[in-house]
Amino acid sequence: MTSYLTPRSLGILHLERGLPPGAIPPAPASGSMLNPATFDFQTISETVAGAWVENVVRGDAALEPAFIAAAQRLVERGAVAISSTCGFSVRHQAAVAASVKVPVAMSSLLLLPTLLRQLPERAKIAVLTYDSTCCSEDLLGIDDRAERARVVIGGIEGGKFWHDELKRPAPPLDVAAIEADVAACIARLRSAHPEIAIILFECAAFPIVAPAIRQITKLPVYSITDLCRLTMASTS
Template sequence: MPPDYPEVDACPPSIGILSLDTRFPRIPGDAGNPESYHLPARVRVVPGAGSPDIVKDGRPAPALVEGFRSAAEELVSQGACLITSTCGFLITVQREIAAALPVPVLLSGLCLLPTVRQMVGGRPVGVLTASAPALGDAAIRAAGAAPEDVRIGGLQDCPLFAETFLAPKDRQHGAFDPAQMQAEVCRAAEALVARSPEIAAIVLECGNLPPYAAALRRVTGRPVFSILDAARLVPGP
């Protein structure tokens, strides 16, 4: 059965954010910070959905997928007209959750890959991800892209990034220096471009990376796109 679509008047413009279960701060620009969006937003944490449970090659456990779907339904019932998430690895369940809901769903910046590749005339696109080894071909295909058209750079070996965002919740940093984090992220992006100079744009998989998008544009000389850019497809009032 198709989902029941809400009445337009019953759905004021707002965004629902599905969040991993983490303890690090969501600084301005992070996809898990409601102030990062152009519309009012609210967050629902999915209990037990830690970084190691989601940042992996493959789908989350069925119980976690159900947890994300249930949280999304709750957000829609509260008026959300768009569902986003804090982790781009949820691309593996993007279609499934979108099919279950009556509003647009955008779980990953990777959803932008086909559009960005069209924007750059079919040239290769770079992906900056939390973990390159974990971002398998299935995730790229789930985004509607071909693995051979994508060049991937990861942050899994960057100490501050990995200790803050990729560790189990009880070992994550409760605070971090954004300037130090930006330096690590920019070095990873520069390495990606040096290794694959043919890339014409960069898509950010990770919801923790949008705070550094402007710096990434400066150091790489490429346009940079994130889930926040995609969310703006839903217009404001």
């Protein structure tokens, strides 16, 4: 008797993009969470109703039921793990994890405590974020003062990508602009903190420039796509 197995799928919680009904979304960039070629497993996605970049980054608690509902729809469709296209959705990590019976990894920020332990005590980690003014202490998951002192945060707020993501509809990702903004931010951080030994991308769009940033900095670069691969490797 032949058996047919349903492909294991990563469920991705996607933010609103403001496209008109029936409009064809732009092709996702290479390395994007939504590009089928990024992973060696299948992905499926659900849009979180009312979750725009602006209110997710700012931290709108009223969005939590919508995140939960979208995650539950993904599990009903066969997702064996859940992630998201915005690192700031880590605010809803606990609620989403409590609402489904599959692993949940909403943000690369979940990696931060582990990455600190990969390094000697004097080394630092740079967290690169879409907006450093909204990357508050509670999102980092670090209570120890000594460990917190080893984390430096830099954002690309005010840049082209930052402005593009606030538009409705949001335009296709400008990879060159993202790379330029991220590289410039890292250069500023390394000038002030030469002890930086690892870079962690908070923003789920940044993995599209991870190869370039690794070449420029010669440092390890971690992102949400790395956490997704680890999470999916743990599932059966």
